[in-house]
Amino acid sequence: MVTVATRDGKLLGAKDGTIAVFKGIPYAAPPIGPNRFLPPQPVKAWGGLRDAHSYGPTAPTGPYPSPLDKLVPEVDIPGDDYLNLNIWTPNPAGRLPVMVWLHGGAFTNGSGSVPLYDGSRFARDGVVFVTVNYRLGVDGFLHLGPGDVANLGLLDQLAAMRWVQENITAFGGDPGKVTVVGESAGAMSIGALLAAPRAAGLFRRAVLQSGAAHHTFSPDTARALGHHLADLLGIPPTREAFADVPFDQLSRSAEELRVAVAANPDPARWGEAAVNLMPFEPVVDGELLPLPPIHAIAAGASRDVDVLIGTNSDEFRLFLVPTGLLDALGDPHLRAAAAGYGLDPDEAVAAYLEEDAKASPGEMLSALSTDWYYRLPAIRLAEARARHGGATYMYEFGWRPTSFDGRIGACHTAEIPFVFDNLDDPALLPLLGTALPQKLADAMHGAWVAFATDGNPGWAQYDSIDRTTMHFDTSSQTRTDPRANQRALWDGHR
Missing domain, CATH: 3.40.50.1820 (Alpha/Beta hydrolase fold, catalytic domain)
Structure with a gap:
C-alpha cells in the first residue's frame, strides 16, 4: 500500500513490485445532472483516504461496429464519475518525466482503462505514466450551432492536463517535463490542443500516433450533423432534449448517422464529414480553437513544443x-x-x-x-x-x-x-x-x-x-x- 496527497484529498494506491499504481482518480466532477453539457466542473474534496486500487467508471459508449468489436480492445465500467485518470509511478518521491495518454476511438469509443494501456513498462523505465478518460460522442463533441457549447471532450482533456500540472509532483513527476501522447482520435485531439491557446504551458512535448491536425469540423458542419442526429431521434435540436434521451438510444442513432454519411458522402450536405466519415470531431468554434489547427500550427502555434x-x-x-x-x-x-x-x-x-x-x-x-x-x-x-x-x-x-x-x-x-x-x-x-x-x-x-x-x-x-x-x-x-x-x-x- 502507498498513500499520496492531492489537492482534493489523500489516495490509497497499490504496489506492483517496485511500481506504485493509483486508479480511478477524479480530475473533474461527474458530468451528469446539472453538470451535463457543461465544461468540466471542480472535484468535491474528500476526507480520509480514497481507495485508488481499481479503475473507475469509463465514459458511456456504444460498441464498435462489427467486426472491429472483436479486434479492438474495449472496456465498459458503468458509473457516473468517469472523468478520471490512472497513474503508474516508479518513485512518488522522484522528479521524473511524465507521459499522459489520450486514447483513440473515433471520438465515440475507447477509454484510458483498457489493459493494453497499462503503464507499468513506462514506469519501469523511469516515467510517470497517466491515462485519461474524457467525454465521447454526443456528450463530448456534439455542437448544435451559435450559442451552444463545443468541444467538451477537449475541455476535459485540458482539465486533466491542468490536474497533472497541479498534482503530479506528489506522484514523483516533473510538471515541467510533461509529454502528451495519443493515438488516432487521441492524436487528433493533440493536434487540436497544439492550436488551442488555453493549452499553452500544459505540456512540453507531444507524440501523435496515426492522427494530426486536419480532422476538425467547421461550426456549420457540426451543426448540420447535430441537427440531423436530432431528426433521427425525433427531438428538437436542443441540449435539454438530448439530455432526456437514454444513452443506448443516443448511441444507436449516432451509428445511424455515421452510416448515413458513409452511404451518401455529399459535401454539400455533410461538409468535412463527407470525407472524414466520422460524425463527431473537434469543432473550430472560434473560442477554444480560433483557427483550423493546421492553420494555427502553420502560423507558429506551439512552436516551443517538441x-x-x-x-x-x-x-x-x-x-x-x-x-x-x-x-x-x-x-x-x-x-x-x-x-x-x-x-x-x-x-x-x-x-x-x-x-x-x-x-x-x-x-x-x-x-x-x-x-x-x-x-x-x-x-x-x-x-x-x-x-x-x-x-x-x-x-x-x-x-x-x-x-x-x-x-x-x-x-x-x-x-x-x-x-x-x-x-x-x-x-x-x-x-x-x-x-x-x-x-x-x-x-x-x-x-x-x-x-x-x-x-x-x-x-x-x-x-x-x-x-x-x-x-x-x-x-x-x-x-x-x-x-x-x-x-x-x-x-x-x-
Missing part, C-alpha cells in the same frame, strides 16, 4: 481486410475515391501502381486512404512546424503480422502494443496473432521513453529537404523522403 509524429504503413487495412472490402472494391471505387479526395484518378492510379505494380484496386484504395487520412496530415504538420524551427521527429510503423493471411499489414492501432511494450496482452491475438517481435517493442518503447526524457527519440529531426523518417520494423532504420512521388501527388490537395 513533437514526435508518425503513422502506420497500412492504416486503412484495418477497415478493409476484416470486412472483406479489400477484395470487393474494384477500379470504379478506386477512381471515385481518388476524385473525392481531389486527385486526378489516372494520375493517382499511376502513382500508386508505381509503388506496387501488382496492387489490386482495393489495395491501392487502402494506400490512397491511408495517405489521405493519416500520412499526409502528419507530413503537413511536420512541414508547418519545420518552418518555425520547432523540434519535430517523424516515424513510420511498418511491421506486418501474419494474421489475416498476412494481409492486414501494418494497420491502424497495430503499433500500440509495441509503444507500451505490452506484447503479452491476450486481447491482441485476434488482430495481430502471435509471435510479436520483442526487438521492435524495445526500439519503439525505448524511443518514446527517450523522447519524453530529453526530447530526442534517437534520430535526426524532420525537415522539408531530407524528410528523415524512422521506419520501425524488426530491423528499424531511418529513410529519406519515403514514397516521395506519392507524397508529391497530394501537393495542393491535402
Whole structure:
C-alpha cells in the first residue's frame, strides 16, 4: 500500500513490485445532472483516504461496429464519475518525466482503462505514466450551432492536463517535463490542443500516433450533423432534449448517422464529414480553437513544443481486410475515391501502381486512404512546424503480422502494443496473432521513453529537404523522403 496527497484529498494506491499504481482518480466532477453539457466542473474534496486500487467508471459508449468489436480492445465500467485518470509511478518521491495518454476511438469509443494501456513498462523505465478518460460522442463533441457549447471532450482533456500540472509532483513527476501522447482520435485531439491557446504551458512535448491536425469540423458542419442526429431521434435540436434521451438510444442513432454519411458522402450536405466519415470531431468554434489547427500550427502555434509524429504503413487495412472490402472494391471505387479526395484518378492510379505494380484496386484504395487520412496530415504538420524551427521527429510503423493471411499489414492501432511494450496482452491475438517481435517493442518503447526524457527519440529531426523518417520494423532504420512521388501527388490537395 502507498498513500499520496492531492489537492482534493489523500489516495490509497497499490504496489506492483517496485511500481506504485493509483486508479480511478477524479480530475473533474461527474458530468451528469446539472453538470451535463457543461465544461468540466471542480472535484468535491474528500476526507480520509480514497481507495485508488481499481479503475473507475469509463465514459458511456456504444460498441464498435462489427467486426472491429472483436479486434479492438474495449472496456465498459458503468458509473457516473468517469472523468478520471490512472497513474503508474516508479518513485512518488522522484522528479521524473511524465507521459499522459489520450486514447483513440473515433471520438465515440475507447477509454484510458483498457489493459493494453497499462503503464507499468513506462514506469519501469523511469516515467510517470497517466491515462485519461474524457467525454465521447454526443456528450463530448456534439455542437448544435451559435450559442451552444463545443468541444467538451477537449475541455476535459485540458482539465486533466491542468490536474497533472497541479498534482503530479506528489506522484514523483516533473510538471515541467510533461509529454502528451495519443493515438488516432487521441492524436487528433493533440493536434487540436497544439492550436488551442488555453493549452499553452500544459505540456512540453507531444507524440501523435496515426492522427494530426486536419480532422476538425467547421461550426456549420457540426451543426448540420447535430441537427440531423436530432431528426433521427425525433427531438428538437436542443441540449435539454438530448439530455432526456437514454444513452443506448443516443448511441444507436449516432451509428445511424455515421452510416448515413458513409452511404451518401455529399459535401454539400455533410461538409468535412463527407470525407472524414466520422460524425463527431473537434469543432473550430472560434473560442477554444480560433483557427483550423493546421492553420494555427502553420502560423507558429506551439512552436516551443517538441513533437514526435508518425503513422502506420497500412492504416486503412484495418477497415478493409476484416470486412472483406479489400477484395470487393474494384477500379470504379478506386477512381471515385481518388476524385473525392481531389486527385486526378489516372494520375493517382499511376502513382500508386508505381509503388506496387501488382496492387489490386482495393489495395491501392487502402494506400490512397491511408495517405489521405493519416500520412499526409502528419507530413503537413511536420512541414508547418519545420518552418518555425520547432523540434519535430517523424516515424513510420511498418511491421506486418501474419494474421489475416498476412494481409492486414501494418494497420491502424497495430503499433500500440509495441509503444507500451505490452506484447503479452491476450486481447491482441485476434488482430495481430502471435509471435510479436520483442526487438521492435524495445526500439519503439525505448524511443518514446527517450523522447519524453530529453526530447530526442534517437534520430535526426524532420525537415522539408531530407524528410528523415524512422521506419520501425524488426530491423528499424531511418529513410529519406519515403514514397516521395506519392507524397508529391497530394501537393495542393491535402
